[in-house]
Amino acid sequence: MSLQGQLSASISSSSSAFLAPSVFINSSRAVNVSVPSKRLGVCKCVATPTEEVTAYKTTVSRNANIAKLQAGYLFPEIARRRAAHLVKYPDAKVISLGIGDTTEPIPEVITSAMAQRSYALSTVEGYSGYGAEQGERPVRAAIASTFYKDLGIEEDDIFVSDGAKCDISRLQVVFGSDVTVAVQDPSYPAYVDSSVILGQTGLYQKDIQKYANIEYMKCSPENGFFPDLSTVARTDIIFFCSPNNPTGSAATWEQLTQLVQFAKDNGSIIVYDSAYAMYMSDDNPRSIFEIPGAKEVALETASFSKYAGFTGVRLGWTVIPKQLLFSDGFPVAKDFNRIVCTCFNGASNISQAGGLACLSPEGLKAMHEVIGFYKENTQIIMETFNSLGFKVYGGTNAPYVWVHFPGQSSWDVFAEILEKTHVVTTPGSGFGPGGEGFIRVSAFGHRENVLEACRRFKQLYK
Template identity: 80%
Template sequence: MSSMQLSPSISSSSSAIFGQKSFNSRTFRASIALKRSGVCKCVATPEQTAYTTKVARNENLAKLQAGYLFPEIARRRGAHLLKYPDAQVISLGIGDTTEPIPDVITSAMAERARALSTLEGYSGYGAEQGENKLRAAIASTFYKGLGIEETDVFVSDGAKCDITRLQILFGSNVTMAVQDPSYPAYVDSSVIMGQTGQFQKDVEKFGNIEYMRCNPENRFFPDLSSTAKTDIIFFCSPNNPTGATATREQLTQLVQFAKRNGSIIVYDSAYAMYISDDSPRSIFEIPGAKEVAIETSSFSKYAGFTGVRLGWTAVPKELLYSGGFPVAKDFNRIFCTCFNGASNICQAGGLACLSPEGLSAMQDVIGFYKENTQIIVDTFNSLGFKVYGGKNAPYVWVHFPGRSSWDVFAEILEKTHVVTTPGSGFGPGGEGFIRVSAFGHRENVLEACRRFKQLYK
């Protein structure tokens, strides 16, 4: 049984309540007919069944295992609150930011919003690819000197949304590789697109996906010599969930591997601003990457835009299909077909993020979360756990060898009222780990760490 499967269905629990013999394959509604003689006669009538269309369900959706990871965690959190209604639950599970967006950014959004109430400031549909000023600011801020131009940048409503648009771009007839463990949206979107086989419960993997194991033994970078050739390679650095950051040498190996195989890398750099050492912040820092890579990123974890929704994807002109057609042209068509452009108010916020004042404010917020991360790392280190990540990412990857990660999740929730994330939710390579997010108010992080020490001292 998958670690993500839910509890038995309500049909089985209802039979336990009413008894095995109370209901057969159907339920019946009794209607009472009164006879003149005063005798009551019970007439059983079949329950009306719901109308169904003749449209079959997308068989690929049926392959997915239980619910998407984070809604499942939210469901379990809700059940815990029903059990302990007075508990002070602290959420260090989903990577959702908690600190206010800096005023220099929200002021720009408010000004843009107010302008929409004037004839001079009103704007309707914008360019699907984003406003030119923002595209230029993204290119000059994150890709200066790397050969990425503003026309290579597509502004969106977030990296997660772009992952799905990229899957639409690739279609169903491609093969896929992902880090193991990795952000679950990569695998789930591959399944939905029909790129995979069935879920194999014995190994907790989908058929036709190459799972590139990343663990402490290989410094969280896959052994490419034993990695099968695939069309698309999803790669995230700094990694979610492990917090590991690929070195320049490792990313050079990845680019060379993709070139040898004719693959395309989808590089997720959503946490690049958390890097504090000399690790690359963009795949395009690696020579030759523009010929084999796409990069997607987001303002979510930089500026607290998890609810505002603003991101981007860079598709270099040099990236070509096997027949020589530019990938960017097809991605532009996907954008124009599936998307009407990011909110103009959000784009005003994004432009403010990239002003000197905005960049400084974002660095302050990132610094705050990195202090939270260090508190969590120090706590688990003091308790004797093997701890990974936490240096260049807002996630701490804690090892519980020999234990089910869902069991550890349940133990921590039950005994400390703290929500974490089970590592197996990110793939079979995450079994035996939990991810602890550093996104939280300082007092909550300190209190959670106090509870961890009580539990594991």
């Protein structure tokens, strides 16, 4: 396939068509962009040209927590800007290294298991209806033995889900509105946004770009992207992602041992996001449960999305050890189980068949190959920015490269790169104020696209 063909294929096979801005997203953003306009902007938001003006309103008050949210969720917002760019430059060969969306085909050993399960559903013997909300036993067992062997994690501790992002929300429902939370700054925006939605935070403070009542743990080159815990206030919940999205940094044994001790000293619960663990090259812990004592203070979320290209197939899991207890001694896992049973009905049985195939010897080998491919992309991106004289972080242990543009606004850099190279990145400040001055470049992409993007970066910054 020609380079141009590859580029077009990339564009058409990407999610742009699905993420195209709808009337909702556009007008939602217009209204939501600053908090005080919430009430002032009412008429404007209803009376967009495409919507009928209705006089009738219910008397149900809008959820005040949701009204605190700023703009749209980050990635739909990036998709919106990408779509706007395509309107401006309809012939542009846009390359997306923005949202961390996988691009490589799923290995056949995995898709054929899903196809087989689909066909089996047409037979009396192969049909199954409702599965366990916690996931199919063989999948839970395979996850336990593949990722948590000798760590004292059993299949009963594992809840199979439709993805880590969904589980984060369900965890927030378990915790409720009365907990306090800490996040790495910068961090994956679902942690903060779900905290806001559940009412765990105060209002957004525009001047410092932070919500009140969230503890932002600054992670920067100065502290090796690991927070100075001596300056971190005690919270109930600590969201911690390693290898980190977006900085690409992976915490060391020593750092995670410190974190577990910090949680124990404070009686906190760590929500550990290990969605990128298989991308690690360095000898850092793959799971928080490799740290002694972690089972009493941590739970862990993970996902097949970035390992097997399951971003659209939807499959993840959460591990909650029996030893993790609320202050009254009630196991966190039991409340999570109740939420999973009441608010969820299990991941798709077809996706679970895919997950099981991922964890077969052939599936694991195939996943490692796909991950290896993306890691080569990461190298190419790192070398490009290094050669241009940028300070580059991450990459070695994660599919994200974190490029420093000191003193510049992330959104300005994002806009300049998009305008001049037609490459979509992600502005660091979208992950929190600590990301200001950085750009996240994702290594997910066809090789030709990554090479072409790097050629354009070299052109722009030569």
